[in-house]
Every structure is written in structure tokens, then in C-alpha cells.
Amino acid sequence: MILEPKFVDYGSIHPTSADISHHQAQQHNPHGVLNPRTSTLLPINDEPANTSHQSKMTQGDLYQRQPLLPNPNKGDKWGHSAHSTNSNEYYDEEEIVQKSSERNGHISIDLPPPVREEPRFPQERCKTLLAAIVMFFSFVLTLTSLSLVHERVPDKEVYPPLPDVFLDNVPAYNWALDVSEYIIIFSVNTSLIAMIFHKHRFIVFRRIFLLMSLLYLYRAITMYVTVLPLSNRNYPCSPKANGTSPLMIVKRVAKLMSGMGLSVNGQHVYCGDFIYSGHTVILTFTFLLISEYTPKKLYLVHWLYWILSCLGVIMLELSHGHYSIDVIIAYFVTTRLFWTYHTLANNSILKQHSPSNLLGREWWFSLFLYFEGNVSGPLPRQYNWPFPWPRRWHLKSRDS
Numbered sequence: 001m002i003l004e005p006k007f008v009d010y011g012s013i014h015p016t017s018a019d020i021s022h023h024q025a026q027q028h029n030p031h032g033v034l035n036p037r038t039s040t041l042l043p044i045n046d047e048p049a050n051t052s053h054q055s056k057m058t059q060g061d062l063y064q065r066q067p068l069l070p071n072p073n074k075g076d077k078w079g080h081s082a083h084s085t086n087s088n089e090y091y092d093e094e095e096i097v098q099k100s101s102e103r104n105g106h107i108s109i110d111l112p113p114p115v116r117e118e119p120r121f122p123q124e125r126c127k128t129l130l131a132a133i134v135m136f137f138s139f140v141l142t143l144t145s146l147s148l149v150h151e152r153v154p155d156k157e158v159y160p161p162l163p164d165v166f167l168d169n170v171p172a173y174n175w176a177l178d179v180s181e182y183i184i185i186f187s188v189n190t191s192l193i194a195m196i197f198h199k200h201r202f203i204v205f206r207r208i209f210l211l212m213s214l215l216y217l218y219r220a221i222t223m224y225v226t227v228l229p230l231s232n233r234n235y236p237c238s239p240k241a242n243g244t245s246p247l248m249i250v251k252r253v254a255k256l257m258s259g260m261g262l263s264v265n266g267q268h269v270y271c272g273d274f275i276y277s278g279h280t281v282i283l284t285f286t287f288l289l290i291s292e293y294t295p296k297k298l299y300l301v302h303w304l305y306w307i308l309s310c311l312g313v314i315m316l317e318l319s320h321g322h323y324s325i326d327v328i329i330a331y332f333v334t335t336r337l338f339w340t341y342h343t344l345a346n347n348s349i350l351k352q353h354s355p356s357n358l359l360g361r362e363w364w365f366s367l368f369l370y371f372e373g374n375v376s377g378p379l380p381r382q383y384n385w386p387f388p389w390p391r392r393w394h395l396k397s398r399d400s
Contacts, residue, residue, distance in 0.1 A: 120376045123202040127371055131209035138213035138220070140253060142278075143261070145220040147252035149272035151240050152227045159229040166317055166324045172232050177319035180279060181264040183312040187286040187305060194294060199382040204293055206371055211341060214364060215281050218333060219273075228274045232320035237271040263321075277322040280330035283309040288338045295381045344368060346378040 161167060195204045230237070241248060252270060259267025261278065287309040291302045313327055344350045344359055351369060353360045362368070 121200045121203060121379065122374050123200075124206070124374065125202055128202045128206040128209070131206045131213070131371060135209040135213040135216070138216040140257075142216045142220040142223075142273075143253045143256045144249060145224045146256065146270055146273045147249045148244060149223055149227055150238070150252070150270040151242070151244060153237070153240075153272040154227070154229040156230045156233050156237075161229060161231045161233070161320075162323065164231070164323050164325075167231060167320050170318060172234060172320040173318045174232075174234060175319075176315040177321050178264050180283075180312045180315035180319065180321070181262045183308050183315070184262070184279060184282050184286075185264075187308055187312070188282060191286045191289050191305075194290065196386055197383045198293055198379075199384050200379050201386060203375060203379060207341065207345070208289070210367070210371055211338060212285070214337060215285070215334060216278075219276060219278060219281070222275045222329075223273050226275055227272055228323065230271060231274065231323050235271065235321070236269060238269040274323060274326050276329040276333060277316065277326040278330075279316050279321070280313055280327045281334050283312040284331055284334045285338065288335065292338075292342065293379065293381060341368065345372050345375060348376055 195201060195208070198204050255267050256270065259265035262268060287302075287305045290305045294301060316322055317324065317327065340359060340362070344365075345368075350357055350359060351373060353365075359365070
């Protein structure tokens with residue numbers, strides 16, 4: 001194909017007899033201008049071509065508009081297409097396709113099918129119920145251990161309390177134990193109410209149940225393997241039965257459960273649950289719970305629960321209800337277990353067994369994967385109304 005400039009001066013063309021006969025043949029063949037045998041280039045519409053500044057389109061213009069690499073699969077409307085036309089206008093088949101696809105101003109666009117995304121924080125209520133059942137059995141196991149330990153506690157008339165830096169220098173105040181337990185009642189109830197209003201309440205309660213089941217399981221083991229003498233000789237303990245039977249153990253467990261394990265209810269009359277302190281576990285756990293799942297802008301509330309936790313532990317020590325080592329062990333076990341669990345839960349890369357993930361060597365790691373496998377990332381600190389009524393309160397709080 002020869003490409004010529006838009007305006008080409010071919011000089012003056014004087015008609016001859018041969019040219020006149022050729023021109024008459026061109027009238028019978030309107031497409032003859034594109035015939036490669038034609039030696040003379042004629043202008044379109046029989047206009048005179050004796051000047052290079054003509055305004056009409058010449059054959060050079062036609063070649064100039066042709067693509068350098070034409071598509072062999074499509075034709076044009078100037079004698080090279082399979083479609084017939086009576087018009088001398090030139091247009092491609094692309095224009096036909098474009099015009100046919102733009103009917104009534106609408107363009108059809110093919111979209112891929114929508115991709116279904118799974119929720120990041122599924123409720124999984126059945127798993128929450130299962131975690132509650134596991135916690136219940138751990139709590140019963142702890143009370144069973146206490147029922148057995150009560151028979152092995154050294155006689156307080158024979159064995160004095162063990163040496164303790166704090167207890168040896170501070171007198172015992174029996175009323176301080178009641179203050180500590182009232183603080184526990186307030187902290188537990190308010191923190192549970194706050195978690196009910198959490199947007200992902202089922203995940204939060206599932207974690208509470210699982211962590212408390214582990215803490216009480218550890219406590220059942222530690223209090224049974226090592227029995228310490230009473231830290232307060234004035235604490236009332238039931239007389240020993242000098243023997244145990246399954247029926248007696250069941251009665252003791254039921255009595256302890258009726259009082260929720262608190263002395264203020266008058267049902268905690270069995271002694272020996274020292275290592276480690278259950279009061280310290282609850283006080284520390286409520287503070288960690290509030291600080292982890294409530295908005296950060298409520299820092300005054302966080303400080304309040306921290307003060308209540310410290311005050312509850314101090315009251316516990318003033319009552320000589322536990323040795324100092326009981327409190328220290330309870331604090332370290334609770335905080336390390338809480339932080340380890342949430343570190344695993346907040347990082348998806350740690351939710352798999354691998355040589356580099358040493359946290360995966362925890363004996364409860366498989367249990368953790370079952371309960372937390374579908375939770376992706378840290379829970380947002382958002383709250384909403386948990387009940388179906390009234391609807392105007394169905395507003396979610398902003399994340400802080």
C-alpha cells in the first residue's frame with residue numbers, strides 16, 4: 001500500500017480521447033478509482049484537480065485515512081465489504097457495531113457475578129453455649145477440689161499460719177473480706193452488663209467462658225496438690241467429716257454453688273482454697289475485660305476499675321483471707337493467660353501450627369482454634385442495643 005500526503009499536486013491533466021473513454025467507463029464502474037490498474041488519479045465528484053489547495057477530498061485523502069495494518073476480518077463500505085450500499089460515503093463496520101449497540105442511548109456492560117464475602121465476626125452461638133458448658137464443668141471441678149481439700153487442711157490449733165511479709169506486719173480485719181467481695185459483686189455485674197451491649201457480645205462471652213474455665217481448671221489443680229494452713233485463724237470453717245463419700249462431695253459442691261463461692265453469702269464454709277486466690281482472679285479479670293472491650297475514650301472508667309481491683313486485693317490482704325503468694329500467682333496467671341489468648345485471637349498468622357509459632361505449643365491451642373478460627377482480627381469496640389425493642393435505640397456507637 002502506498003501512502004500519499006493529504007494534498008498532492010498531480011499537475012495539470014489534459015483530457016485526451018483515451019482519457020475521455022476511460023472516464024466514461026468510470027461512470028459505469030463507480031469504484032474504479034480504487035482499481036490498481038488505473039494510471040491516472042482522479043478527484044472525487046468529478047471536481048477539477050489542477051490545484052493542490054482543493055477543498056474536496058481526493059484519492060490521496062482516501063489512502064491517508066486507511067489504517068496501516070487493516071483488519072482482514074472486517075471490510076469497509078467502499079467496495080471492499082460484503083455488504084452492499086448505494087451511497088458513496090466511506091465508513092467501517094466498527095461504526096455499524098457501535099451504532100447498533102447504542103440503541104436508545106443504553107449501553108450493555110457485562111459485569112462479573114457478585115462475590116459472597118463471609119462475615120468477619122460470626123456470632124456462632126452454639127460455640128458460645130459450648131464454652132459456657134465447659135466453664136460450668138471447670139467451676140464444678142474447682143468446688144469438688146475444695147470439698148476434698150477441706151479434709152486435708154492442717155488443724156489451725158496445731159499449725160499456725162505460714163510466715164508472710166504482709167500478714168506478719170498487718171493485723172487481721174474480718175470486715176475487710178466483706179468489702180472485697182462487695183467490690184467483686186459490683187465489678188462482675190457491671191462488666192457483664194457492659195459486655196451484653198457489645199456489638200459482638202457472643203464472641204466476647206465465648207472468650208470469657210473459655211478463659212474462666214482455664215483459670216478455674218488451673219486453680220483446681222494447684223489448690224489440691226499443695227494444701228497450706230489457714231492464713232487467718234479466726235475464719236470460720238466447718239468441722240471435718242474424717243472421711244469422704246460421693247454423696248457428701250455432691251452436697252458440699254451444691255452448698256458452695258448456692259453461695260457463688262463468696263463468704264459474704266454465708267455458704268463458703270470450707271477451707272483450703274489458697275493457691276491461688278480466686279478473689280484476685282476475678283478482680284484482675286474484670287479490669288482486663290473493661291479495658292479491652294470498652295472504648296478508649298472511657299479512660300476514666302478504666303481507671304475506676306483498676307482502682308477497684310487494687311482496692312479489692314488490698315481488702316483481701318487486710319482480712320488475711322489469702323497469703324501474699326496466692327495474690328501474686330493469681331495476678332500473673334490471669335494476666336498472662338488473658339494477654340496470650342488475645343494476642344493469638346488478634347493475629348490471624350498465629351492461628352496455625354508452625355515451627356516459628358511457639359504459642360501454638362499451648363496445650364489448649366487446639367481448643368482455641370476451634371472457638372476462634374472464624375474470627376478475623378481484633379474486635380471493634382462498638383456497642384448496640386441487644387433487644388428487639390424499642391427500635392429507636394438500635395443505634396451503634398462509634399469506635400473510639
